[in-house]
Amino acid sequence: MSLTVLVDYDSGNLHSAQKAFERMAQEGDLGTITVTSDPDLVAKADRIVLPGDGAYPSCRAALDDFTGLFDAISQKVKSGTPFMGICIGMQMLATRGLEFTETAGFGWVPGEVVRIEPADATLKVPHMGWNDLVVDQPHPVLSGIATGDHAYFVHSYHFKVANPADLIAHVDYAGPVTAIVGRDNVIGTQFHPEKSQATGLRLIQNFLTWAP
Amino acid sequence: MLKTRIIPCLDVADGRVVKGVNFTDLIDAGDPVEAAKAYDAAGADELCFLDIHATHENRGTMFDLVTRTAEQCFMPLTVGGGVRSHEDVRNLLLAGADKVSFNSAAVNDPDVIASAADRFGSQCIVCAIDAKSVAPDRWEIFTHGGRKATGIDAVEFARTVVAKGAGEILLTSMDRDGTRAGFNLPLTRAISDAVDVPVIASGGVGTLDHLVDGVTKGGASAVLAASIFHFGDFTIAQAKAHMAAEGIPMRLI
Numbered sequence: 242m243s244l245t246v247l248v249d250y251d252s253g254n255l256h257s258a259q260k261a262f263e264r265m266a267q268e269g270d271l272g273t274i275t276v277t278s279d280p281d282l283v284a285k286a287d288r289i290v291l292p293g294d295g296a297y298p299s300c301r302a303a304l305d306d307f308t309g310l311f312d313a314i315s316q317k318v319k320s321g322t323p324f325m326g327i328c329i330g331m332q333m334l335a336t337r338g339l340e341f342t343e344t345a346g347f348g349w350v351p352g353e354v355v356r357i358e359p360a361d362a363t364l365k366v367p368h369m370g371w372n373d374l375v376v377d378q379p380h381p382v383l384s385g386i387a388t389g390d391h392a393y394f395v396h397s398y399h400f401k402v403a404n405p406a407d408l409i410a411h412v413d414y415a416g417p418v419t420a421i422v423g424r425d426n427v428i429g430t431q432f433h434p435e436k437s438q439a440t441g442l443r444l445i446q447n448f449l450t451w452a453p
Numbered sequence: 454m455l456k457t458r459i460i461p462c463l464d465v466a467d468g469r470v471v472k473g474v475n476f477t478d479l480i481d482a483g484d485p486v487e488a489a490k491a492y493d494a495a496g497a498d499e500l501c502f503l504d505i506h507a508t509h510e511n512r513g514t515m516f517d518l519v520t521r522t523a524e525q526c527f528m529p530l531t532v533g534g535g536v537r538s539h540e541d542v543r544n545l546l547l548a549g550a551d552k553v554s555f556n557s558a559a560v561n562d563p564d565v566i567a568s569a570a571d572r573f574g575s576q577c578i579v580c581a582i583d584a585k586s587v588a589p590d591r592w593e594i595f596t597h598g599g600r601k602a603t604g605i606d607a608v609e610f611a612r613t614v615v616a617k618g619a620g621e622i623l624l625t626s627m628d629r630d631g632t633r634a635g636f637n638l639p640l641t642r643a644i645s646d647a648v649d650v651p652v653i654a655s656g657g658v659g660t661l662d663h664l665v666d667g668v669t670k671g672g673a674s675a676v677l678a679a680s681i682f683h684f685g686d687f688t689i690a691q692a693k694a695h696m697a698a699e700g701i702p703m704r705l706i
């Protein structure tokens with residue numbers, strides 16, 4: 242039986258994500274979903290999901306507060322286990338974050354997390370609400386999802402990838418804002434699939450069947 | 454392009470929708486979870502639960518309600534009413550709320566916004582502002598359902614709470630609320646020009662043109678309404694189609 246773990250490191254709302262993954266796992270008979278902070282359980286996972294809400298430095302610190310947790314995740318990812326980061330969980334894939342102060346990210350997808358600065362000064366930050374995706378390159382996790390489909394965003398910083406090959410999708414907010422990054426067995430969504438109605442559930446289902 | 458949001462608001466007391474929601478296919482018009490599911494299916498962009506009789510004793514009812522909603526509706530949910538502390542925010546977020554709204558607690562002490570935003574991030578901290586006109590182009594904060602004047606200038610207060618870390622303002626015009634006469638547009642415009650975070654316009658919607666005005670004249674990023682949707686005057690789809698026809702970017706279902 243396939244095991245997907247949602248990593249709980251005391252950073253935000255796991256309940257919605259858990260329920261959305263459980264629903265899709267159940268509908269497609271795609272294994273079990275477990276929420277955990279236990280490195281031993283992470284080591285046994287077939288898939289890893291890292292959510293996260295809040296400020297970059299505090300999320301990174303919260304993750305590091307759980308002894309052995311990041312190492313367990315990192316080891317699995319290096320051995321090819323499919324990994325999905327959501328919101329700050331996606332931003333932490335970067336080389337570094339520049340929210341408040343410079344914080345080291347995981348460095349799995351080169352780039353920096355910088356404040357959104359729309360070219361149109363009347364646009365509000367946070368970038369909050371539904372925006373339509375522009376798919377930059379096909380990806381198995383986007384199966385059935387196309388340019389023009391909407392996803393729900395709420396963030397003030399975004400991930401500027403160093404290598405355009407890692408940019409899977411973006412949205413327009415008086416300039417491009419990164420929506421999805423991906424490299425090898427790692428994918429990250431800036432938006433919240435668990436809050437993006439049918440489009441989000443589809444993406445979750447795709448992740449649960451993804452075999453990179 | 455980012456779309457303008459339509460947010461139906463459910464006033465909840467003791468775990469039930471006040472006055473009910475009049476959808477033909479609803480089994481229990483007073484069950485907030487049923488209503489939430491109906492709005493999810495109808496293509497609402499977000500939902501808002503407002504606990505209008507929040508007391509210490511009935512907090513558990515709200516947590517349970519949020520939990521059950523988040524299990525079935527995979528869309529953004531804001532919860533407000535009686536939110537006083539860190540602990541309230543944490544419990545609501547853990548139950549499945551995406552955003553939590555402070556109201557009178559922030560009037561009493563704006564620093565409650567700062568501590569919540571530092572801990573949980575600005576993106577999930579909303580400050581609800583209930584304002585009334587007191588003179589031309591001057592609006593004051595009122596608490597206790599609009600009965601108690603505070604002497605605090607609404608525009609000034611909005612700037613303060615945003616500086617403290619509020620990620621969004623839920624602005625209700627107390628002289629329009631329930632009148633169906635339309636949003637207080639000068640108030641909405643004054644607040645949305647004063648802050649760089651999104652402003653949700655609320656209070657007074659009676660027609661679909663009122664929703665349009667809130668965005669085009671008031672500068673709001675989102676519009677909140679209750680009775681026009683609950684009582685079946687208009688559907689979410691009709692509202693979106695009308696706003697889109699007026700040139701507002703909407704997420705059409």
